[in-house]
Amino acid sequence: MxxxxxxxxxxxxxxxxxxxxxxxxxxxxxxxxxxxxxxxxxxxxxxxxxxxxxxxxxxxxxxxxxxxxxxxxxxxxxxxxxxxxxxxxxxxxxxxxxxxxxxxxxxxxxxxxxxxxxxxxxxxxxxxxxxxxxxxxxxxxxxxxxxxxxxxxxxxxxxxxxxxxxxxxxxxxxDVDGVFTADPRIVPNARKIDTVSYEEMLELAASGAKVLMLRCVEYARRYSVPVHVRSSFSTKQGTWVIDLPEAELVEQAIIRGVAHDNSEAKVTVVGCPDKPGVAAAVFRAVADADVNLDMIVQVGSVAGSGRTDISFTAPKADGRVALAALEKVRAEIGFEKTLYDDHIGKLSLIGAGMKSHPGVSARFFGALADSGVNVEIISTSEIRISVVVRDTDLAGAVKAVHDAFELGDPDNQAIVYAGTGR
Amino acid sequence: MxxxxxxxxxxxxxxxxxxxxxxxxxxxxxxxxxxxxxxxxxxxxxxxxxxxxxxxxxxxxxxxxxxxxxxxxxxxxxxxxxxxxxxxxxxxxxxxxxxxxxxxxxxxxxxxxxxxxxxxxxxxxxxxxxxxxxxxxxxxxxxxxxxxxxxxxxxxxxxxxxxxxxxxxxxxxxDVDGVFTADPRIVPNARKIDTVSYEEMLELAASGAKVLMLRCVEYARRYSVPVHVRSSFSTKQGTWVIDLPEAELVEQAIIRGVAHDNSEAKVTVVGCPDKPGVAAAVFRAVADADVNLDMIVQVGSVAGSGRTDISFTAPKADGRVALAALEKVRAEIGFEKTLYDDHIGKLSLIGAGMKSHPGVSARFFGALADSGVNVEIISTSEIRISVVVRDTDLAGAVKAVHDAFELGDPDNQAIVYAGTGR
CATH class of the missing domain: 3.40.1160.10 (Acetylglutamate kinase-like)
Structure with a gap:
């Protein structure tokens, strides 16, 4: 019982x-x-x-x-x-x-x-x-x-x-069967994931997978609550979010799935003085306006100009607030102007296996290059690689990466996790 | 304040x-x-x-x-x-x-x-x-x-x-201006009452006036809460339900208003054995079925028959339940049959003054007789007289009684209660 x-x-x-x-x-x-x-x-x-x-x-x-x-x-x-x-x-x-x-x-x-x-x-x-x-x-x-x-x-x-x-x-x-290796509306052979670790699910949720909210996964992880995401229309097993033994994760380069997010925009602060404290001032201004920054990139200064550009992504819904907050501190910080680009998309590859397998990055960027996708910003964690691309390239990029890691192959996960299903 | x-x-x-x-x-x-x-x-x-x-x-x-x-x-x-x-x-x-x-x-x-x-x-x-x-x-x-x-x-x-x-x-x-001397839909010159005692309001509520529920008036009386019934569409004073000083009530035969109720039916238990305990058995059967009895009358036994009829009124909504409850005890009590009449109406005259003024009854029944209304059941309290009549006679009876006591006369109440308005 x-x-x-x-x-x-x-x-x-x-x-x-x-x-x-x-x-x-x-x-x-x-x-x-x-x-x-x-x-x-x-x-x-x-x-x-x-x-x-x-x-x-x-x-x-x-x-x-x-x-x-x-x-x-x-x-x-x-x-x-x-x-x-x-x-x-x-x-x-x-x-x-x-x-x-x-x-x-x-x-x-x-x-x-x-x-x-x-x-x-x-x-x-x-x-x-x-x-x-x-x-x-x-x-x-x-x-x-x-x-x-x-x-x-x-x-x-x-x-x-x-x-x-x-x-x-x-x-x-x-209303879905569980967590998938990618959005099935974009990748027809996306596969339901049987088991995923709390850490991986956190990265998936933070990267645009909508099936579970970040806060809920954080709570589950903190108290080690096994979470079973499943369909209310069938009795099929869904996806278990659980503590996965570290031992199973080092066996091979386990890649869990590809998440994407087109709810963000890119803000570029052009012509910042290239000296200590400027980036901090920019980010403080945005944070004080309660805008959550996501990915950040700073372009090295043009030789001799003493100026640099800072870009970050943030929810489109917060775009207006972020720009207004920056405008208020423009004179003080001394940057030239802001640019706003909401035609971007974010793609993330998530899997606990990648931390010990450097070959993952090579295959990831190779797949993007082969399909002619230009990468604008890159950010990584131990179990995630994220890139910002043009929004029109996003679906193609998701498919290319999903294919490159053979995530649609039903044997892929089964081999690794034989015996761990609950 | x-x-x-x-x-x-x-x-x-x-x-x-x-x-x-x-x-x-x-x-x-x-x-x-x-x-x-x-x-x-x-x-x-x-x-x-x-x-x-x-x-x-x-x-x-x-x-x-x-x-x-x-x-x-x-x-x-x-x-x-x-x-x-x-x-x-x-x-x-x-x-x-x-x-x-x-x-x-x-x-x-x-x-x-x-x-x-x-x-x-x-x-x-x-x-x-x-x-x-x-x-x-x-x-x-x-x-x-x-x-x-x-x-x-x-x-x-x-x-x-x-x-x-x-x-x-x-x-x-x-959605009305207050408590009236009678239902204005029946009596066009019905007048809003300025002040009414808790006891009178209790009798009015129990007799069919729908503006306040009985429980609420009982509560107000127990804790002496002054209640002001008024319209949400105007700022006019409505009716105050308050403790009225006894002194003001004995001055003259104050009649507060006429209430009527056509939500009840009359049940008659025919041919009950005319011996002690039979009426109690009848009422217990009905009460055990959670039916609220209102007015009760027992017709004296026909000479030599040893049999009597008992009538009572109860909400029409409880009619079926009451009859079923009686049917179950018919053999045990030994009555002949039950009759059910839902074409009745109840009229009540309410006023604290009537207890000290016997002339009230005479005028009340005189008015009913003059307009040809037949009275089927009578019940009284110290500050109320109620009668059951044919439902088709009800509106005419209400008008006749309202006129007989000049309740539509605006000077009527004003004289008695000069200085007591709040």
């Missing part, structure tokens, strides 16, 4: 019929002898509808009240799911984030989980009931106000509850 | 525009120097929409989960109202029933308020904020589960909060 935390997103509970299907799935797990705690998001479009209501009332609603409003979404879906489960003859009890003991910081709209004290969930499970918890929400430690966790919050709720309950697994149900 | 609890019902907050109007009204009160605590119901049709969702999922939803679902309605309206108020430059904080300290019994769907511990509301008010509280909901003392109070629950929330906060007044905003 295992304890499983299962999370269903908004599209899985979008209407009464889908809620009933989720109920069947959950009751099946319970009847198989497992303790089940379910985390749900708000139904399909509920959050958007609530946001529209808020907009009709106020152009800039107070964050505390926006959280109060939005958290009614999960309240509706969790109560309905409890009803559907009870209809099938199993007992279910729904709990708000606050009732489930999800304690957060007080930053409305993007609170962070500080602690989870799941006493009531534990009791419900011990009494044989299926516990249903509202995802995405909690209660602030200091003011006892209702908070929301921001994007991907329900996944984080599920992982945090799994950690607090010492669950055997956290299942994230979604 | 006064402390006012103001309650706005679902029709007052039915859409964004109406919510903004309520916000203006509330902010005006705050700017006039009052501390304001607002109680809101769910927006217009929200509750019905949620019930429909529940129906799609389960034919018989567990009451605990139905309460969890329905309470999202007030969460939405209160957050939106807080946003609208904040938009006008005043501070507002919304609180769920649980956060506001509304402690109830555990009977989901019709919980009763046990205690109110409004610590957080008090703090919000002390800090200059407008407190907004979800009506109709609370948290159960034993299980800490979310509960709802049933019909008229938001009014009761408002009165209970007013009592706990020692508010100067509880304002119930509604």
């Amino acid at each position: 295992a304890l499983v935390v299962a999370k269903f997103g908004g599209s899985s509970v979008a209407d009464a019929d889908k809620i009933k299907r989720v109920a069947e799935r959950v009751v099946e797990q319970r009847r198989a002898g497992n303790d089940v705690c379910v985390v749900v998001s708000a139904m399909g479009d509920t959050t958007d509808e609530l946001l529209e209501l808020a907009e009709q009332v106020s152009p800039l609603p107070p964050p505390r009240e926006l959280d109060m409003l939005l958290t009614s979404g999960e309240r509706i879906s969790m109560a309905l799911l409890a009803m559907a489960i009870s209809n099938l003859g199993a007992e279910a009890r729904s709990f708000t984030g606050s009732q489930a003991g999800v304690i957060t910081t007080g930053t409305h709209g993007k609170a962070r989980i500080i602690d989870v004290t799941p006493g009531r969930i534990r009791t419900a499970l011990d009494e044989g009931a299926i516990a249903i918890v509202a995802g995405f929400q909690g209660v602030s430690q200091d003011t006892k106000d209702i908070t929301t966790l921001g994007r991907g919050g329900s996944d984080t709720t599920a992982v945090a509850l799994a950690a607090a309950l010492h669950a055997d697994a956290c299942e994230i149900y979604t | 006064a402390l006012v609890v103001a309650k706005f019902g679902g029709s007052s907050v039915a859409d964004a525009d109406k919510i903004k109007r309520v916000a203006e009204r509330v902010v005006e009160q705050r700017r006039a120097g009052n501390d304001v605590c607002v109680v809101v119901s769910a927006m217009g049709d929200t509750t019905d929409e949620l019930l429909e969702l529940a129906e799609q999922v389960s034919p018989l939803p567990p009451p605990r989960e139905l309460d969890m679902l329905l309470t999202s309605g007030e969460r939405i309206s209160m957050a939106l109202l807080a946003m609208a108020i904040s938009n006008l430059g005043a501070e507002a904080r919304s609180f769920t029933g649980s956060q506001a300290g509304v402690i109830t019994t555990g009977t989901h769907g019709k919980a009763r308020i046990i205690d109110v511990t409004p610590g957080r509301i008090r703090t919000a008010l002390d800090e200059g904020a407008i407190a907004i509280v979800a009506g109709f909901q609370g948290v159960s003392q034993d299980t800490k589960d979310i509960t709802t109070l049933g019909r008229g629950g938001s009014d009761t929330t408002a009165v209970a909060l007013a009592a706990a906060l020692h508010a100067d007044a509880c304002e119930i905003y509604t």
Whole structure:
């Protein structure tokens, strides 16, 4: 008998019929002898509808009240799911984030989980009931106000509850079969990955793979929660995100997958004085405006000019803010002008094996060169190589790299990981 | 500076525009120097929409989960109202029933308020904020589960909060101007009543006046909360429900108003054995089926037959249940059969003055007789006379009684209560 935390997103509970299907799935797990705690998001479009209501009332609603409003979404879906489960003859009890003991910081709209004290969930499970918890929400430690966790919050709720309950697994149900070696819409022979380490999944999430949010993976890694990303439409095994033994990773150059991201733009600060402290001043100005920098490159100064160019990428959504922040410090820093380019794409190759196998880089850049892709920025970590290319080159580049590492070959992963599936 | 609890019902907050109007009204009160605590119901049709969702999922939803679902309605309206108020430059904080300290019994769907511990509301008010509280909901003392109070629950929330906060007044905003001497749709010259005692309002509510629910008036009376029933569409004074000094009531035969009710049916149990204990057995059977009996009459036995008929009125909605309950005990009690008549109407004349003025009855029955209305059942209290008549006679009877006591005369009340208006 295992304890499983299962999370269903908004599209899985979008209407009464889908809620009933989720109920069947959950009751099946319970009847198989497992303790089940379910985390749900708000139904399909509920959050958007609530946001529209808020907009009709106020152009800039107070964050505390926006959280109060939005958290009614999960309240509706969790109560309905409890009803559907009870209809099938199993007992279910729904709990708000606050009732489930999800304690957060007080930053409305993007609170962070500080602690989870799941006493009531534990009791419900011990009494044989299926516990249903509202995802995405909690209660602030200091003011006892209702908070929301921001994007991907329900996944984080599920992982945090799994950690607090010492669950055997956290299942994230979604509309895809798992994590793939590349986006199947771009690479038709992309393959579902059976197992991936927390570190690799962190890099994948940070590089544009949307199936799991970064925060959720970080939380899972910190508490060693085995996460199973799987489809809500089938019973097939999905992708397990787990602690992979180091021993298995050094055997050969394991390359896990190719992620891409076209949500970023490139900002270039032209003609910076080439002296110490200038780059720091540029990045501080951008960071103070709450813009997350991603890749950074500094072009060496033109001989004798005493000037240099600094480029970085950042979310397109933050483009305007970043430029405005830079404009404010232009005179002070003494650069010439800024350029803004949102026709870029980022490609990342991820795999724990690459740190011990220098041949990976050669093959990677060879594949890009062979398909005529020009590389504008490069950044690397121990288990990742990322490049910025023209956005029009992005799909071709993803395919070329995926092919070069034979990631579509079904034998590829199977050989390496024989026996590690769960 | 006064402390006012103001309650706005679902029709007052039915859409964004109406919510903004309520916000203006509330902010005006705050700017006039009052501390304001607002109680809101769910927006217009929200509750019905949620019930429909529940129906799609389960034919018989567990009451605990139905309460969890329905309470999202007030969460939405209160957050939106807080946003609208904040938009006008005043501070507002919304609180769920649980956060506001509304402690109830555990009977989901019709919980009763046990205690109110409004610590957080008090703090919000002390800090200059407008407190907004979800009506109709609370948290159960034993299980800490979310509960709802049933019909008229938001009014009761408002009165209970007013009592706990020692508010100067509880304002119930509604879509009529106040309590009237009769239903203005039947009696065109019906007059708004300026002041009415708790006891009279109890009788009015119990006799079919729908403007305030019985529970809410009982609560107000127990804690001496002055209740002001008024229109959300105007700033006119409405009706004050207050403790009226006895001295003012004995001056003359004060008749407050005429209430009517056509929601009841008459059940007659024919041919009961005329011996002690039979009536008790009949009423116990009906009460055990959770049917509220209203008026009761027993017709004296026909000479020598040893048999008698017992009639009572009860809500039409409970008719089927009452008859089924009686059928089950027919053999045991030994009555012949039951009759069911739902073409009846009830008319009640209410006024504290009538207890010391026997002339009231004479004038009352005289008016009915003069307009040819046949009276089927009579019941009285110290401050009320009620009769059951044919439903087709009801409107005419209401008009006749209203005229006989000159209730439409604007001088009538003014003379008696000069100087008591608040």
